[in-house]
Amino acid sequence: MGLPIETASTLTDINDLQWKNRRVLITGGLGFIGANLARRLVDLGAEVLIVDSLIPQYGGNWFNLDGIRDRVTVNLADLRDRHVLPHLVQGRDVIFNLVGQTSHLDSMTDPFTDLAINTEAQLHLLEACRKEAPQTRIVFASTRQIYGAPAYLPVDEKHPLVPPDVNGINKLAGEFYHLLYHKVHGLRASSLRLTNTYGPRMRVKDARQTFLGIWIRLALQGKPFEVWGGEQLRDFTYVDDAVEAFLAAVTPATEGKAFNIGGFPPVSLSALAGTLIAANGGGSVVHKPFPPDRKKIDIGDYHADDSAFRAATGWEPRIDMPEGLGRTLDWFRRNLPHYWQEESLPP
Amino acid sequence: MGLPIETASTLTDINDLQWKNRRVLITGGLGFIGANLARRLVDLGAEVLIVDSLIPQYGGNWFNLDGIRDRVTVNLADLRDRHVLPHLVQGRDVIFNLVGQTSHLDSMTDPFTDLAINTEAQLHLLEACRKEAPQTRIVFASTRQIYGAPAYLPVDEKHPLVPPDVNGINKLAGEFYHLLYHKVHGLRASSLRLTNTYGPRMRVKDARQTFLGIWIRLALQGKPFEVWGGEQLRDFTYVDDAVEAFLAAVTPATEGKAFNIGGFPPVSLSALAGTLIAANGGGSVVHKPFPPDRKKIDIGDYHADDSAFRAATGWEPRIDMPEGLGRTLDWFRRNLPHYWQEESLPP
Structure with missing residues (x-):
């Protein structure tokens, strides 16, 4: 059993030692960042409950828990099933709220599913916390997408919010709910606006998490990967750094606020392709113009100012990127079949 | 029958003469601003279809169509009933989209209804337009509430967006969808960020549209009305001016953009109370501190920069206010029973 809520409510910053026996809920915990976070937390002695819907197009994957399966509790559920939420949040010291529909393109073809998961379900979760777990800490996984095409670089938190797609609009509303529930209801919520995050356990089937997933898979398979445009600047966060950001966010200094999470200086996609090929010891690139449906919602250059x-x-x-790409390639070299199966041929 | 869509699609600015036979849809058209807009449009010769849900807590009122009932078509429907939307938007030259849950306080106690109407239903409407009426002009009724507590005055459209309540968050998402569907899908949508709007046919039962409704009713009934705080600055738009703003917004110059709508220089609530009493030829005020639940979501001073x-x-x-309040009081003096019935006593 974890600490009683009364103890949790007196926490200030939580350092590594203080995670022991903390009752943590990770929504989307079978997914890429969620599972990496779960792995770190069980090593720190936390009592981890994972909620995940295992929607095939999303990031959930049982193999993400390989080696820690018996050290976490998994409750399969969709956060749109609002009646389960009060039961799941009850007694939790900390909630890492990583559930989300992440595909920008899918949000344009099916905006209602994106709205239901990224907005409505967030409101249900916060209502559940307000009623059943008012002392819990909540860290929400937001996105740089809410800024839209940057008006200046690097982008700080004061940058205008001009979401370039339905996903950005819905994620922004989801983030605003968290900050509002802090201000009005006193919930101890904060938000991290993530940029491209990569590393072991990322989705590599398609570009639904980031295009870098496909690049990594194709490089490992010895196939050429496509670079659209190439001059766009992007920054990247290695997943271990993202995990540490989520842990660090559990402090009163972040409550009621949203913060950018960045990484090292940005690189052009063309340069990134070169770094990947070098880290892989080989590979080839096909340069192509942006497909029209993606061009319409592309944001151009992005680089986070995460100084706050x-x-x-x-x-x-x-x-940094060379190190992170090297680790990622090493990991997927051993584990790719758990993340990519060639389609069976029809009988 | 109205003009064929092909003709509508070649419109540039629409001046008064050009409204003749235009096929116009007004969502929320039995409500305060919607019905005033409908009245103006039938005078200009437009063919007006009104959609309204007549939810009792909202602004819809059959009496708002008094005298023009046989010159408009009314289709009672809730925009959450998404299957009706494709049929309602088909063939419309212009859609004035005024459906909304307007109560800030209700949005905090029932955030899901606010989300369903102000956000999800808007997305359904835009999807219907994209598929069934891609040439239609759409003007969305947004709100100053999306700015939150002003960081500076007057508030222009570059002001940070920090919605202070669920209503502000959901309305912002609804507005963003309109602008996005312009950018990505070419829909000819624009948005007007309204401030307090007042005049004949406003809701006076309660403060769900604006506190000024209650003030006007109580002044007419010879009862004291409450001023909370009193030093807050607010600006106000007389409904005829708001109606002209909606008509003026149907021009290519506004497409894909959001604009503030203001009025005359702002007044403090205490000064406004004095103006109302003078216009009414008498009345009395009770000064009170803000109730706690409203204080939490109050925005302080507000004054729109509507120069754009x-x-x-x-x-x-x-x-201006003295003239507008005088007209409003005159009108409600004749028509108040259609907007206010004393509760029947229990038998």
Whole structure:
């Protein structure tokens, strides 16, 4: 059993030692970042409950728990099933809220599913917390997508919010709910606006998490991968750094606020392709123009100013791109079949 | 029958003469602003279809069509009934989209209804337009509430968006959908961020549209009305000016953009109370502190900079507060029973 809520409510910053026996809920915990976070938390001694819907197009994958399956509790559920939420949040010291529909393109072809998961379900979760777990800490996984095409670089948290797609609009509403429930209801919520995050356990079937997933898979398979455009600047966060950001966010200094999470200086996609090929010891690239449906919702260059989060928490990224890509390739070289199966041929 | 869509699609600015036989849809058309807009449009010769749900807590009122009932078509429907939407938007030259849950306080106690109407239903409407009426003009009724507590005055459209309540978050998402569907799908949509709007046919039962409704009713009934705080600055738009703003917004110059709509220089609530009492020829005020549940979501002073809309369209407000309050009081003096019935006593 975890600590009683009364103890949790007196927490200030939580350092590594203080995670022991903490009752943590990770929504989307079978997914890429969620599962990496779960792995770190069980190593720190936390009592981890994972909720995941295992929607095939999303990031959930049982193999993400390989080696820790008996050290976490998994409750399969969809956060749109609002009646389960009060039961799942009850007694939780910390909630890492990573459930989300992440595909920008899918949000344009099916905006209602995106709305139901990224907006409505978030409101249900917060209502459940308000009623059943008012002392819990909540860290929400938001996205740089809410800024839209940057008006200046690097993008700080004061940048205008001009979401370029339905996903960005719905995620923004989901984030705003968290901040509002802090202000009005006193919920201890904060939000991290993530940029491209990559690393072991990422989705590599398609570009629904980031295009880098496909690149990594194709490089490992010895196939050429496509670079659309190529001059766009992007920054990237290695997943271990993202995990540390989520842990660091559990501090009163972040409550009621939203922070950018970045990484190392941005690189052009063409340069990134070169780094990937070097880390892989080989590979080839096909340069193509942007497909029209993606061009319409592309944001151009992006680079996060994450100095506010660094100042508030002391967090900083540690794994740069060459190192991170090397680790990711090594990991997927051993584990790719768990993330990619060639389609069976029809009988 | 109205003009064929092909003709509508070649419109540039629509001046008064050009409204003749235009096929117009007004969502929320039995409500306060919607019905005033319908009255103006039938006078201009437009063919007006009204859609309204007549939810008792909202602004819809059959009496709002008094005198024009046989000159408009009314289709009672709730925009959450998404299957009716494709049929309602088909063949419409212009859609004035005024459906909304307007109560800030209700949005905090029932956030899901607010989300369903102000966000999800808007997305269904836009999807219907995209598929069934891609050439239609759409003007969305947004709100100053999306800015939250002003960081500076007057508030222009570049002001940060920090919605102070669930209503503000959901309305912002609804507005963003309109602008996005312009950018990505080419829908000819624009948005007007309204401030307090007042005049004949406003809701006076309660503060769900604006506190000024209650003030006007109580002043007419010879009862004291409550001023909470009193020093807050607010600006106000007389409904005829708001109606002209909606008509003026039907021009290519506004497409894909959101504009503030204001009025005359702002007044403090205490000064407004004095103006109302003078216009009414008498009345009395009780000064009270803000109730806690409203204080939490109050925005303090607000004053719109609407110069962008004036520059884009030539619109300007014409009716100042003393004149507007006088007209409103005169009108409700004759018609109050249609907007206020004392509760029957239990038998």
